[in-house]
Amino acid sequence: GENVEQHPSTLSVQEGDSAVIKCTxxxxxxxxxxxxxxxxxxxxxxxxxxxxxxxxKKDQRIAVTLNxxxxxxxxxxxxxxxxxxxxxxCAAGGGYGNxxxxxxxxxxxxxx
Amino acid sequence: GAVVSQHPSRVICKSGxxxxxxxxxxxxxxxxxxxxxxxxxxxxxLMATSNEGxxxxxxxxxxxxxxxxxxxxLTLSTLTVTSAHPEDSSFYICSxxxxxxxxxxxxxxxxxxLSVL
Numbered sequence: 001g002e003n004v005e006q007h008p009s010t011l012s013v014q015e016g017d018s019a020v021i022k023c024t025x026x027x028x029x030x031x032x033x034x035x036x037x038x039x040x041x042x043x044x045x046x047x048x049x050x051x052x053x054x055x056x057k058k059d060q061r062i063a064v065t066l067n068x069x070x071x072x073x074x075x076x077x078x079x080x081x082x083x084x085x086x087x088x089x090c091a092a093g094g095g096y097g098n099x100x101x102x103x104x105x106x107x108x109x110x111x112x
Numbered sequence: 113g114a115v116v117s118q119h120p121s122r123v124i125c126k127s128g129x130x131x132x133x134x135x136x137x138x139x140x141x142x143x144x145x146x147x148x149x150x151x152x153x154x155x156x157x158l159m160a161t162s163n164e165g166x167x168x169x170x171x172x173x174x175x176x177x178x179x180x181x182x183x184x185x186l187t188l189s190t191l192t193v194t195s196a197h198p199e200d201s202s203f204y205i206c207s208x209x210x211x212x213x214x215x216x217x218x219x220x221x222x223x224x225x226l227s228v229l
Contacts, residue, residue, distance in 0.1 A: 033217075034217065036220075039120070041188075042206065042222065043220040043221060043222045043223060044205075044220045045220070046217055046218075047151070049217065089155060089156065099146065099158055099161055100146075100158075100218060101158070102155045102156045102157075102158075103155065104154070104155045105153075105154070105155050107153075
Protein backbone atom coordinates (compact mmCIF):
# COMPACT_ATOMS: atom_id res chain seq x y z
CA GLY A 1 0.00 0.00 0.00
CA GLU A 2 0.87 3.66 -0.09
CA ASN A 3 3.36 5.10 2.38
CA VAL A 4 3.85 8.84 2.79
CA GLU A 5 6.80 10.35 4.60
CA GLN A 6 6.86 14.00 5.59
CA HIS A 7 9.75 16.22 6.70
CA PRO A 8 10.54 18.11 8.78
CA SER A 9 8.40 17.23 11.78
CA THR A 10 8.91 20.72 13.20
CA LEU A 11 9.79 23.94 11.40
CA SER A 12 10.39 27.35 12.92
CA VAL A 13 10.79 30.39 10.69
CA GLN A 14 10.92 34.10 11.18
CA GLU A 15 7.94 36.10 10.01
CA GLY A 16 8.42 37.04 6.38
CA ASP A 17 10.69 34.11 5.60
CA SER A 18 9.72 31.16 3.43
CA ALA A 19 8.82 27.69 4.66
CA VAL A 20 9.18 24.45 2.74
CA ILE A 21 7.72 21.10 3.72
CA LYS A 22 8.56 17.97 1.75
CA CYS A 23 6.79 14.68 1.27
CA THR A 24 7.61 11.47 -0.52
CA UNK A 25 5.22 8.72 -1.54
CA UNK A 26 5.72 5.13 -2.55
CA UNK A 27 2.80 4.16 -4.80
CA UNK A 28 3.30 5.25 -8.40
CA UNK A 29 -0.47 4.88 -8.92
CA UNK A 30 -1.15 7.83 -6.62
CA UNK A 31 -2.28 10.81 -8.65
CA UNK A 32 -3.79 13.25 -6.18
CA UNK A 33 -1.78 15.16 -3.59
CA UNK A 34 -3.57 17.54 -1.21
CA UNK A 35 -2.15 19.61 1.61
CA UNK A 36 -4.17 20.28 4.75
CA UNK A 37 -3.66 22.83 7.51
CA UNK A 38 -4.86 21.98 10.99
CA UNK A 39 -4.94 24.54 13.76
CA UNK A 40 -5.01 23.36 17.35
CA UNK A 41 -8.33 21.71 18.17
CA UNK A 42 -9.78 22.39 14.73
CA UNK A 43 -10.55 20.40 11.62
CA UNK A 44 -8.03 19.94 8.81
CA UNK A 45 -8.62 22.48 6.06
CA UNK A 46 -7.55 21.91 2.46
CA UNK A 47 -5.17 24.68 1.45
CA UNK A 48 -3.95 23.47 -1.92
CA UNK A 49 -3.85 20.30 -3.97
CA UNK A 50 -2.17 19.06 -7.11
CA UNK A 51 -2.87 16.28 -9.54
CA UNK A 52 -0.28 14.16 -11.27
CA UNK A 53 -0.74 15.80 -14.68
CA UNK A 54 0.58 19.09 -13.27
CA UNK A 55 4.07 19.88 -12.00
CA UNK A 56 3.36 23.03 -10.05
CA LYS A 57 0.40 24.96 -8.71
CA LYS A 58 0.31 28.31 -6.98
CA ASP A 59 -2.29 30.15 -4.94
CA GLN A 60 -1.09 33.51 -3.65
CA ARG A 61 1.59 32.78 -1.02
CA ILE A 62 1.22 29.02 -1.26
CA ALA A 63 2.64 26.76 -3.94
CA VAL A 64 3.00 23.05 -4.39
CA THR A 65 5.43 21.24 -6.66
CA LEU A 66 5.29 17.63 -7.77
CA ASN A 67 8.05 15.42 -9.14
CA UNK A 68 6.39 12.22 -10.29
CA UNK A 69 9.64 10.57 -11.29
CA UNK A 70 11.15 11.00 -7.86
CA UNK A 71 7.78 10.54 -6.15
CA UNK A 72 8.00 13.63 -4.05
CA UNK A 73 6.01 16.81 -3.63
CA UNK A 74 6.58 19.93 -1.62
CA UNK A 75 4.63 22.78 -0.06
CA UNK A 76 6.10 26.26 -0.27
CA UNK A 77 4.81 29.14 1.82
CA UNK A 78 6.31 32.54 1.11
CA UNK A 79 6.18 35.68 3.26
CA UNK A 80 5.09 33.67 6.26
CA UNK A 81 2.81 35.27 8.83
CA UNK A 82 2.06 34.31 12.45
CA UNK A 83 -1.35 33.01 11.37
CA UNK A 84 0.40 30.44 9.21
CA UNK A 85 1.44 28.68 12.43
CA UNK A 86 -0.32 25.30 12.46
CA UNK A 87 0.21 21.64 11.67
CA UNK A 88 0.46 20.87 7.97
CA UNK A 89 -0.31 17.44 6.55
CA CYS A 90 0.47 16.16 3.09
CA ALA A 91 -1.45 13.25 1.63
CA ALA A 92 -1.35 11.01 -1.40
CA GLY A 93 -4.22 9.19 -3.03
CA GLY A 94 -5.16 7.21 -6.09
CA GLY A 95 -7.72 9.66 -7.28
CA TYR A 96 -11.46 9.34 -7.34
CA GLY A 97 -12.73 6.51 -5.20
CA ASN A 98 -9.45 5.91 -3.47
CA UNK A 99 -8.43 6.76 0.05
CA UNK A 100 -5.83 9.27 1.14
CA UNK A 101 -2.73 8.31 3.08
CA UNK A 102 -1.47 11.14 5.26
CA UNK A 103 2.03 12.13 6.21
CA UNK A 104 2.96 12.46 9.88
CA UNK A 105 2.52 16.22 9.87
CA UNK A 106 4.77 19.26 10.26
CA UNK A 107 4.38 21.74 13.09
CA UNK A 108 5.10 25.15 11.60
CA UNK A 109 5.87 28.00 13.97
CA UNK A 110 6.18 31.49 12.57
CA UNK A 111 7.95 33.79 14.97
CA UNK A 112 7.14 37.48 14.89
CA GLY B 113 -15.87 24.79 0.32
CA ALA B 114 -18.36 22.11 1.30
CA VAL B 115 -19.57 21.86 4.88
CA VAL B 116 -19.31 18.73 6.98
CA SER B 117 -20.90 18.68 10.40
CA GLN B 118 -19.81 16.22 13.10
CA HIS B 119 -21.54 15.63 16.42
CA PRO B 120 -20.94 15.49 19.26
CA SER B 121 -17.77 17.54 19.53
CA ARG B 122 -16.92 16.00 22.86
CA VAL B 123 -18.21 13.02 24.75
CA ILE B 124 -17.29 11.47 28.07
CA CYS B 125 -18.60 8.01 28.81
CA LYS B 126 -18.16 5.17 31.21
CA SER B 127 -16.23 2.07 30.27
CA GLY B 128 -18.47 -0.54 28.66
CA UNK B 129 -20.96 1.87 27.14
CA UNK B 130 -21.44 2.62 23.46
CA UNK B 131 -21.04 5.99 21.81
CA UNK B 132 -22.45 7.11 18.47
CA UNK B 133 -20.82 9.85 16.41
CA UNK B 134 -22.61 11.44 13.47
CA UNK B 135 -21.09 12.91 10.34
CA UNK B 136 -23.28 14.93 7.98
CA UNK B 137 -22.58 16.62 4.68
CA UNK B 138 -24.72 19.73 4.78
CA UNK B 139 -24.56 21.09 1.26
CA UNK B 140 -23.52 18.22 -0.96
CA UNK B 141 -24.17 14.54 -1.42
CA UNK B 142 -21.37 12.46 0.02
CA UNK B 143 -21.16 9.10 -1.68
CA UNK B 144 -18.06 8.29 0.34
CA UNK B 145 -17.22 9.15 3.91
CA UNK B 146 -14.04 8.35 5.76
CA UNK B 147 -13.46 7.86 9.47
CA UNK B 148 -10.11 8.70 10.99
CA UNK B 149 -8.57 8.49 14.42
CA UNK B 150 -6.02 11.07 15.50
CA UNK B 151 -3.80 10.73 18.54
CA UNK B 152 -2.29 13.84 20.17
CA UNK B 153 0.31 15.43 17.93
CA UNK B 154 -0.03 12.58 15.48
CA UNK B 155 -1.31 12.12 11.98
CA UNK B 156 -4.72 11.07 10.73
CA UNK B 157 -5.03 7.31 10.72
CA LEU B 158 -7.74 6.01 8.43
CA MET B 159 -10.05 3.57 10.18
CA ALA B 160 -12.57 2.82 7.47
CA THR B 161 -14.09 3.95 4.21
CA SER B 162 -17.85 4.15 4.07
CA ASN B 163 -19.82 4.12 0.83
CA GLU B 164 -23.50 4.95 0.83
CA GLY B 165 -25.65 1.87 0.83
CA UNK B 166 -22.87 -0.66 1.23
CA UNK B 167 -20.72 -2.11 3.96
CA UNK B 168 -17.76 -0.14 5.16
CA UNK B 169 -14.23 -1.15 4.27
CA UNK B 170 -12.04 -1.30 7.33
CA UNK B 171 -8.30 -0.78 7.46
CA UNK B 172 -6.06 -3.52 8.71
CA UNK B 173 -6.09 -3.77 12.47
CA UNK B 174 -9.41 -1.97 12.95
CA UNK B 175 -12.06 -4.12 14.59
CA UNK B 176 -15.24 -3.84 12.58
CA UNK B 177 -17.36 -5.25 15.41
CA UNK B 178 -16.06 -2.60 17.77
CA UNK B 179 -16.31 0.34 15.40
CA UNK B 180 -19.65 0.02 13.67
CA UNK B 181 -20.13 2.24 10.66
CA UNK B 182 -23.40 2.98 8.95
CA UNK B 183 -23.84 5.10 5.83
CA UNK B 184 -27.54 4.86 5.16
CA UNK B 185 -27.96 8.07 3.21
CA LEU B 186 -25.95 10.38 0.99
CA THR B 187 -25.65 12.92 3.76
CA LEU B 188 -25.16 10.89 6.92
CA SER B 189 -22.65 8.38 8.22
CA THR B 190 -22.39 7.21 11.81
CA LEU B 191 -19.58 5.62 13.79
CA THR B 192 -20.54 3.69 16.91
CA VAL B 193 -17.83 2.77 19.35
CA THR B 194 -19.22 -0.28 21.09
CA SER B 195 -18.29 -1.32 24.62
CA ALA B 196 -15.86 1.55 24.86
CA HIS B 197 -12.73 1.20 26.97
CA PRO B 198 -10.17 3.78 28.10
CA GLU B 199 -7.83 2.82 25.26
CA ASP B 200 -10.54 3.94 22.83
CA SER B 201 -10.16 7.49 24.10
CA SER B 202 -9.06 9.56 21.14
CA PHE B 203 -10.00 12.22 18.62
CA TYR B 204 -12.26 10.78 15.92
CA ILE B 205 -12.73 12.76 12.75
CA CYS B 206 -14.77 12.14 9.64
CA SER B 207 -14.45 13.43 6.12
CA UNK B 208 -16.79 13.38 3.17
CA UNK B 209 -16.35 13.37 -0.57
CA UNK B 210 -18.83 13.97 -3.35
CA UNK B 211 -19.82 11.78 -6.23
CA UNK B 212 -18.37 13.60 -9.23
CA UNK B 213 -14.72 13.06 -10.21
CA UNK B 214 -14.05 16.74 -9.65
CA UNK B 215 -15.27 16.28 -6.10
CA UNK B 216 -12.55 13.94 -4.86
CA UNK B 217 -11.51 16.54 -2.31
CA UNK B 218 -12.17 15.36 1.23
CA UNK B 219 -13.87 17.84 3.52
CA UNK B 220 -13.43 17.24 7.21
CA UNK B 221 -15.77 17.46 10.15
CA UNK B 222 -14.66 19.25 13.32
CA UNK B 223 -13.93 15.99 15.11
CA UNK B 224 -15.17 14.29 18.27
CA UNK B 225 -13.03 13.99 21.35
CA LEU B 226 -13.96 10.78 23.12
CA SER B 227 -12.92 10.23 26.71
CA VAL B 228 -13.71 6.86 28.25
CA LEU B 229 -13.49 6.71 32.02
